[in-house]
Amino acid sequence: MLPIRIAPSILSADFARLGEEVAAVEAAGADLLHFDVMDNHYVPNLSIGPLVCASLRPRTGLQIDVHLMVKPVDRIIPEFAKAGANIISFHPEASEHVDRTLALIRECGCKAGLAFNPATPLSHLEHTLDKLDLVLLMSVNPGFGGQSFIPSALSKLREARKIIAASGRDIRLEIDGGVKVDNIRQIAEAGADTFVAGSAIFSTKDYKATINAMRNELAKVKR
Ligand code: DX5
Numbered sequence: 001m002l003p004i005r006i007a008p009s010i011l012s013a014d015f016a017r018l019g020e021e022v023a024a025v026e027a028a029g030a031d032l033l034h035f036d037v038m039d040n041h042y043v044p045n046l047s048i049g050p051l052v053c054a055s056l057r058p059r060t061g062l063q064i065d066v067h068l069m070v071k072p073v074d075r076i077i078p079e080f081a082k083a084g085a086n087i088i089s090f091h092p093e094a095s096e097h098v099d100r101t102l103a104l105i106r107e108c109g110c111k112a113g114l115a116f117n118p119a120t121p122l123s124h125l126e127h128t129l130d131k132l133d134l135v136l137l138m139s140v141n142p143g144f145g146g147q148s149f150i151p152s153a154l155s156k157l158r159e160a161r162k163i164i165a166a167s168g169r170d171i172r173l174e175i176d177g178g179v180k181v182d183n184i185r186q187i188a189e190a191g192a193d194t195f196v197a198g199s200a201i202f203s204t205k206d207y208k209a210t211i212n213a214m215r216n217e218l219a220k221v222k223r
């Protein structure tokens with residue numbers, strides 16, 4: 001099994017103090033920084049873009065995990081690579097040519113991820129595994145932080161984990177949406193190795209205590 005990673009989503013951070021918030025989750029033991037990009041077109045919300053990524057880049061040693069909820073995607077990918085993104089994921093519905101977009105991300109020197117909405121079938125993995133570093137399963141509909149975990153994501157995780165294992169490839173399985181201290185163990189048991197958590201971390205006073213509580217739950221995982 002691959003090492004577990006906790007990825008705070010800065011969508012729930014205090015944007016007026018974003019640099020401090022990033023430093024705080026890094027000091028609290030985050031493994032990755034999840035960076036949600038929303039365009040008010042593919043999803044009904046507007047967030048942050050490459051300029052913000054570039055200004056955070058020199059302030060953190062964490063890898064930046066960019067989750068594009070934008071359509072179209074290709075034009076913005078080189079911009080995020082230049083802005084210091086390490087991983088870039090997009091939704092297959094947002095690209096006319098999924099294979100080309102995956103190749104573009106790798107050509108830009110980043111790891112490539114494909115993001116699945118709750119109703120997006122895993123059949124998109126059939127012809128893409130050779131170009132993938134990450135599968136990002138959404139356990140809420142994209143667009144907002146603070147929504148509840150959709151339980152059917154658990155069986156989808158189990159299915160995705162089987163597909164990844166059968167491929168024998170080094171592909172990470174990330175879950176995004178409604179992850180909390182009290183459900184993270186069950187989510188890990190279903191096969192996730194990377195856990196995005198926005199409101200569950202940033203709504204608490206002590207980020208370190210929250211991340212540690214998540215790690216304690218993860219330590220009990222039976223696989
Ligand atoms: C939703 C985003 C998530 C979101 C998660 O569209 O992709 O990354 O920030 O927030 P929580 O953890 O609060 O559900």
Ligand code: ZN
Nearest residue numbers: 036067176196
């Ligand atoms: Zn996200």
